[in-house]
Each structure stands twice: as C-alpha cells, then as structure tokens.
Amino acid sequence: MVVVIVVIVVIVVLAILLALAFNHLVRLRNETEAGWSNIDVQLKRRNDLIPNLVEAVKGYASHERGLFDEITQARAAVQGGGGPAATAAASDQLTAGVGRLFAVAENYPQLRASENFQELQSELTDTEDKIAAARRYYNSVVQTYNSAIQSFPALLYAGLLGFRRREFFAAQDSDRAVPQVSTT
Amino acid sequence: MTLREQIRHNYLMTVLLLGFFGLLIAGVAGALYGIYGQGAAIAVAVGGIAWAAFSWFGSTGVVSSVTGARPVTKQDQPELYRIVENLSIAAGLPATPEVRIVDDPAPNAFAAGRNSKNCYVCVTTGLLQTMDHREIEGVISHELAHVQHRDVRLMTLVAVLVGVIALISDIALRMLFFGGRRRSNGPGDLVILAIGICGLILAPIAAVGIQMAISRKREYLADAGGAEISGDAEGLALALRKLMEDPREIRDTSKSTAHLYIEGPLRKASGPRALLGGMFDTHPPLEDRIAALERIGGFTLPPDGEPVATAESAS
Numbered sequence: 001m002v003v004v005i006v007v008i009v010v011i012v013v014l015a016i017l018l019a020l021a022f023n024h025l026v027r028l029r030n031e032t033e034a035g036w037s038n039i040d041v042q043l044k045r046r047n048d049l050i051p052n053l054v055e056a057v058k059g060y061a062s063h064e065r066g067l068f069d070e071i072t073q074a075r076a077a078v079q080g081g082g083g084p085a086a087t088a089a090a091s092d093q094l095t096a097g098v099g100r101l102f103a104v105a106e107n108y109p110q111l112r113a114s115e116n117f118q119e120l121q122s123e124l125t126d127t128e129d130k131i132a133a134a135r136r137y138y139n140s141v142v143q144t145y146n147s148a149i150q151s152f153p154a155l156l157y158a159g160l161l162g163f164r165r166r167e168f169f170a171a172q173d174s175d176r177a178v179p180q181v182s183t184t
Numbered sequence: 185m186t187l188r189e190q191i192r193h194n195y196l197m198t199v200l201l202l203g204f205f206g207l208l209i210a211g212v213a214g215a216l217y218g219i220y221g222q223g224a225a226i227a228v229a230v231g232g233i234a235w236a237a238f239s240w241f242g243s244t245g246v247v248s249s250v251t252g253a254r255p256v257t258k259q260d261q262p263e264l265y266r267i268v269e270n271l272s273i274a275a276g277l278p279a280t281p282e283v284r285i286v287d288d289p290a291p292n293a294f295a296a297g298r299n300s301k302n303c304y305v306c307v308t309t310g311l312l313q314t315m316d317h318r319e320i321e322g323v324i325s326h327e328l329a330h331v332q333h334r335d336v337r338l339m340t341l342v343a344v345l346v347g348v349i350a351l352i353s354d355i356a357l358r359m360l361f362f363g364g365r366r367r368s369n370g371p372g373d374l375v376i377l378a379i380g381i382c383g384l385i386l387a388p389i390a391a392v393g394i395q396m397a398i399s400r401k402r403e404y405l406a407d408a409g410g411a412e413i414s415g416d417a418e419g420l421a422l423a424l425r426k427l428m429e430d431p432r433e434i435r436d437t438s439k440s441t442a443h444l445y446i447e448g449p450l451r452k453a454s455g456p457r458a459l460l461g462g463m464f465d466t467h468p469p470l471e472d473r474i475a476a477l478e479r480i481g482g483f484t485l486p487p488d489g490e491p492v493a494t495a496e497s498a499s
Binding site: 031034035038042126129130133134136137140141 | 270271273276412415
C-alpha cells in the first residue's frame with residue numbers, strides 16, 4: 001500500500017517537472033520567433049526605403065551603376081529569405097552598400113540639401129539602429145534557447161519533441177557566431 | 185561575474201527575501217495564536233487577506249497622478265523617443281512604452297505600469313538637459329530593465345505585504361491592551377505572551393527592512409539588465425556618476441513611489457535613518473552600483489573630468 005502511494009507520488013512529481021520543463025522550452029522558442037519577427041519588420045522597412053534612396057541619388061550620380069546594382073542585389077537577397085545566417089550576410093552587405101551610397105551623396109551638396117533626401121537619410125539611419133537592436137535581442141534569446149535544449153536533462157527529450165537549434169542572425173558560420181551580449 | 189550570473193544571483197536573493205516575508209507572516213500568525221487562540225488568529229488572517237486583495241487591485245494607476253508626468257510624442261522629443269524605441273526592441277518588449285516627462289530640474293527617471301504591454305518610462309526635464317545621448321541611453325535601459333523584470337508589480341506586492349503585516353500587528357497589540365486575551369494558565373503562558381508581544385512589535389519593522397532590501401536588490405538587477413539591453417555598461421555607469429554629482433533632488437516625491445526612480449529621491453539620509461546604515465534606503469549607494477557595473481562590464485571609469493578612453497559612439 002505504502003509502496004503504491006510512493007510510486008504514484010513519484011510519477012506525479014516527475015510528470016509535473018516534465019511539463020514545466022516543456023513549457024519552459026516552448027516559451028524560449030516563442031521568444032526566438034518573436035525576436036526573429038522583430039528583425040523581419042525592420043528589414044522590410046529598410047527594403048521599402050531603399051528604392052527611393054537609390055532613385056534620389058541616381059538623379060545626380062548616374063555613373064555609379066555598379067554600386068546601384070550591388071545594392072539592388074543585396075536588397076533582393078534580404079527579401080529572398082533563406083535562413084538567419086544567409087539573411088544576415090545579405091543584410092550586412094546592404095548596410096555597407098547604403099553606407100557607400102551616403103558617401104557618394106556627400107559629393108552633391110544640392111542632393112544633401114534636399115528635404116526628401118534628408119528625410120530618407122534619417123529614416124534609414126534609424127532603421128539601421130533598430131536592426132542592430134533587434135539583432136542583439138534575437139541573438140541573445142537564441143543563445144539562451146540553444147543552450148537550454150543542449151543542457152542536461154533537456155537534451156534527452158528536446159530533439160524528440162521537435163526543438164531544433166536556431167541559427168544566429170550573424171554572417172559567420174552559425175556554430176561559431178558570438179551573440180552580441182557583451183559590452184562594447 | 186558575468187551579466188547573466190549577476191542577474192541570476194540577484195533573482196535568487198529576491199526569491200530568498202520573499203521567502204523571509206512568508207516566514208514573517210507565519211511568525212505573526214503564530215504569535216496571534218499563542219496569545220489569543222485559534223478564533224482571533226483566523227479572524228485577523230481573513231481580514232488581512234481581504235485587505236491585501238483590496239489594496240492589490242486598487243493600487244494600479246495611482247503613480248502617474250502622484251508624480252505629475254505628462255506624455256510626449258515623437259515630434260516633441262524625437263531623440264528621446266528614438267532611444268526608447270530602439271532600446272525596447274533590444275529588450276524584446278512587446279511594444280514601445282509610452283514616454284513621459286516630469287518638469288523638474290533634478291535629473292531622475294522612473295518606469296511604471298502594470299505589465300510590459302501597458303507601461304511607461306518617465307524622465308525629468310533636468311535629465312534631458314544634463315545628460316548626453318549615451319548617458320540617456322544608459323538611464324532608459326535601466327528603466328526598461330525594470331519593466332522587463334516586472335519590478336513595479338513585485339514592489340507593489342511587497343508594499344501590500346508590508347501593509348498587511350503592519351495592520352495585523354497593530355490590531356493584535358490594541359486587542360492586547362484593551363483586553364480580550366484568553367486567561368493565562370501559568371508561567372509558561374506568560375513566556376509565550378512576552379515572546380508574542382516582542383514579535384508583534386518587531387514584525388512591522390523587519391517587514392519594512394526586507395522591503396527596502398528587495399528594492400535595493402532590484403536596483404542592482406536593473407543595472408545589470410540595462411547594461412545587457414544597451415550593450416553599454418559604461419554608459420550607464422557614466423550616467424550614474426552624473427546623478428551622484430548632481431546635488432539636486434526631485435521635488436514632490438512620496439515614499440510610495442521612491443523605489444521607482446533610478447536614483448533614490450530620498451537619499452539624503454539624516455538623523456535616525458543615517459544611524460541605521462542605510463537599512464531603510466530604497467536604493468543602494470551610487471558608488472556601489474557603479475562599482476558593480478565596472479565589475480560586470482570589465483572597465484574602470486576614468487577619474488572625473490577626463491574623457492572616456494574607450495568612448496565609442498553609442499549606437
């Protein structure tokens with residue numbers, strides 16, 4: 001009789017613990033998904049701004065054709081998706097391209113003075129900042145999630161229950177990517 | 185100690201302190217039982233729980249009217265608004281909190297609200313005037329960490345618990361003086377009575393002490409969390425030093441909101457409060473907070489007045 005009660009209690013406690021651990025993993029995974037959609041929103045916003053910027057600069061510096069093509073391609077690659085690491089690589093390329101475009105624009109005082117261009121520039125700078133912020137959050141929750149599913153005892157059942165590792169939003173090989181949680 | 189370890193450590197301490205709270209309440213209940221017997225203990229306990237529920241559900245929405253904060257839009261304060269927006273994204277908050285401003289020359293800031301969806305951060309006009317972009321970022325990241333850690337709710341809960349303990353002890357002591365105690369049966373009963381009375385007098389004092397200790401722990405936690413959100417522990421440390429050097433105190437703060445500010449508004453301890461060595465302060469000394477940030481960020485602030493060596497443009 002006593003033995004039966006003990007066994008039942010142990011089973012119930014184990015079941016509760018497992019349920020709690022499972023919910024914990026689900027919560028962490030949801031956080032990574034929310035973090036990813038944060039990045040996605042900002043990437044889309046930047047992609048919407050870029051054609052206008054390119055048009056504005058084209059009017060003054062039509063000879064920079066190579067740069068325009070590069071930006072257009074990077075923009076398409078960001079839009080095309082293909083996983084966090086690939087998107088991050090494309091996004092970094094796009095950031096660099098936009099930076100060069102602003103450098104080109106420096107040579108045309110009339111362009112810089114135009115209200116439309118100034119507006120675009122400040123919107124884009126703001127969006128770049130927001131992408132950086134969203135990236136920091138996403139990478140930190142991915143790191144928490146990845147280490148949660150890899151530590152004992154979660155590693156015994158996380159794979160069976162469909163918890164897969166997530167890629168960092170970073171251009172390097174995702175295994176070695178260092179999330180930006182340290183102070184700079 | 186890394187940021188995460190620091191956060192975990194502080195979290196543990198808070199849980200521990202809440203545990204002490206539970207023990208304290210159990211102790212008061214025990215004292216009541218010893219003095220009056222079962223009936224009175226149950227009656228007071230039920231009354232206490234009812235009162236706790238009442239103040240818990242009635243406590244929301246009071247803060248704004250007390251502090252006199254007014255909302256601002258993105259057009260009014262584009263720089264401040266952008267800082268809040270970007271750091272909210274970095275903190276992973278579900279929405280950007282409302283931004284509010286208090287007209288006060290003393291630099292200070294606080295966050296308030298029921299939960300992370302329904303909250304606001306507030307800074308004083310003095311803060312905007314004295315601090316640069318990077319320092320404001322530090323301050324805002326500290327406030328958003330409070331939001332992220334659900335501190336406002338926790339501190340409201342703690343305040344309610346303190347109130348309950350004070351109320352029960354008070355009622356019990358009054359009942360003692362005005363009769364109603366069950367008849368004593370011998371010397372053993374007198375000892376229980378003496379212990380009970382001491383307990384009832386000491387419990388409210390201990391409760392306030394614990395409340396302040398939890399509040400101080402939450403400040404360290406918010407500093408560490410803020411540094412993680414902004415990725416710039418040094419910026420927050422610089423902001424704290426500026427607060428330390430500024431002699432002005434924010435006007436018009438009541439004790440009920442003191443724990444919300446980034447810098448304790450009632451920090452000029454004097455008289456009996458100073459003698460207790462800060463036991464009843466809501467905030468730890470700023471020197472200690474800066475030192476903690478230096479430890480987790482792995483940097484040392486240069487002596488005052490000199491430019492910061494690693495001053496990167498805060499993004």
